[in-house]
Amino acid sequence: MKQNFIDEITARGFFHQCTDLNKLNDLIKSKSIKAYIGFDCTASSLHVGSLLQIMCLRLLQKNGHQPIVLLGGGTTLIGDPSGKDTTRKILDEKSIENNIKKIKKIFEKLLDFKNKKTMPIFVNNAEWLKKLNYIEFLRDVGKHFTINKMLSFDSVKTRLEREQSLSYMEFNYMILQAYDFLELNKKENCVLQMGGSDQWGNIVNGVDLIKRHSNKKAYGLTTPLITLASGAKMGKTESGAVWLDKKFLSPYDYWQFWRNIDDRDILKFLKIFTDLSIEEIEKIKNQNINELKILLANKATEMLHGEQEAKKSEETAKKTFNDNSMGESLPSISISEEELKKRMNVIDLIALSKLESSKSQIRRLIKGNGIRINNQVVTDEKLVIAKDLFQDNLIKLSLGKKRHIKIKLN
Numbered sequence: 001m002k003q004n005f006i007d008e009i010t011a012r013g014f015f016h017q018c019t020d021l022n023k024l025n026d027l028i029k030s031k032s033i034k035a036y037i038g039f040d041c042t043a044s045s046l047h048v049g050s051l052l053q054i055m056c057l058r059l060l061q062k063n064g065h066q067p068i069v070l071l072g073g074g075t076t077l078i079g080d081p082s083g084k085d086t087t088r089k090i091l092d093e094k095s096i097e098n099n100i101k102k103i104k105k106i107f108e109k110l111l112d113f114k115n116k117k118t119m120p121i122f123v124n125n126a127e128w129l130k131k132l133n134y135i136e137f138l139r140d141v142g143k144h145f146t147i148n149k150m151l152s153f154d155s156v157k158t159r160l161e162r163e164q165s166l167s168y169m170e171f172n173y174m175i176l177q178a179y180d181f182l183e184l185n186k187k188e189n190c191v192l193q194m195g196g197s198d199q200w201g202n203i204v205n206g207v208d209l210i211k212r213h214s215n216k217k218a219y220g221l222t223t224p225l226i227t228l229a230s231g232a233k234m235g236k237t238e239s240g241a242v243w244l245d246k247k248f249l250s251p252y253d254y255w256q257f258w259r260n261i262d263d264r265d266i267l268k269f270l271k272i273f274t275d276l277s278i279e280e281i282e283k284i285k286n287q288n289i290n291e292l293k294i295l296l297a298n299k300a301t302e303m304l305h306g307e308q309e310a311k312k313s314e315e316t317a318k319k320t321f322n323d324n325s326m327g328e329s330l331p332s333i334s335i336s337e338e339e340l341k342k343r344m345n346v347i348d349l350i351a352l353s354k355l356e357s358s359k360s361q362i363r364r365l366i367k368g369n370g371i372r373i374n375n376q377v378v379t380d381e382k383l384v385i386a387k388d389l390f391q392d393n394l395i396k397l398s399l400g401k402k403r404h405i406k407i408k409l410n
Contacts, residue, residue, distance in 0.1 A: 005063040012271040016224040024219045035192035036068035041099040045245035061118040068121045074129030153201035181206030229264035251305040255313035258297035274299035332406035346383040372398040
């Protein structure tokens with residue numbers, strides 16, 4: 001029997017909760033639907049923590065349905081309190097607009113634009129939220145929300161229990177998100193909102209609002225919060241966020257993130273973050289774990305940055321780790337001869353490279369023989385970076401076994 005969207009997201013480990021799973025399943029078996037996921041635009045790139053939601057939209061398309069990408073130009077002005085201990089920094093409209101333009105380019109790489117029936121629809125909720133009349137909004141929408149229920153949601157309850165401030169502005173976020181679903185239901189006949197499990201309360205609010213306001217049936221579906229086997233949050237590394245825009249993270253570093261995933265996460269992530277079928281993954285699941293890690297890194301990088309970048313990254317990694325040389329895709333920074341004349345030491349160079357920002361941690365790495373220049377262990381934290389260390393105007397700087405960078409002399 002042919003799989004449908006619900007079958008596939010369940011098999012791949014995407015499914016967490018649904019407001020009415022049986023009726024939603026019946027609906028998507030009978031016809032194509034429109035479903036949306038909202039993305040706040042707090043930065044000019046999404047990071048890998050958002051990738052699960054984007055993969056949901058890919059699977060939606062694959063199964064013949066049309067995704068709606070809601071870019072929160074309006075709600076980003078307020079900030080979602082879900083999962084946050086403190087109030088988010090408030091951005092101005094110009095910054096948000098700039099972020100939206102750049103984030104949209106990421107979706108253009110990851111979603112399919114060839115099939116008109118499943119081509120993604122992009123919407124910005126500022127289009128309707130900025131036009132709202134406050135009094136009319138309170139009368140027409142606010143009446144459907146009780147303070148009692150709003151106080152029961154985790155995003156609010158956690159902050160209050162910890163005696164952390166929650167602004168009235170943030171408190172209203174859940175109403176605005178519910179209103180987004182109502183607008184998309186009216187304008188686009190969108191019947192499903194999806195999101196992470198931390199969005200459950202906000203999503204249920206939207207389903208309820210549509211029922212009360214329009215007497216229509218709508219659905220909410222959430223995905224699990226993905227954590228690494230180590231317990232760490234998905235999307236963060238020692239070096240910071242794993243960005244999807246190559247201006248913030250090179251394709252090679254992106255490839256390395258997937259290559260270095262914990263052995264225990266490999267099969268799970270092949271199901272979630274690649275297009276390999278469940279049948280294909282079952283056939284290869286007993287292969288050498290390092291081969292599977294390279295497969296994951298190649299498939300994930302190819303999806304975002306293209307096949308050529310994935311191949312270059314694999315080749316660079318092979319040269320860097322096996323041949324102790326420098327591959328083409330290895331990240332690089334440049335320094336000038338003027339900077340060398342200031343007698344820059346190895347600690348300053350590492351801090352400049354951003355491989356590690358903590359000078360005390362750099363000193364610990366030196367004491368533990370964890371830093372190498374041109375594959376030679378550095379034992380002196382006062383080592384001055386002289387011109388004669390450069391080979392063809394290049395230095396290879398390594399921290400541990402997995403962090404490497406080229407230093408170019410201009």
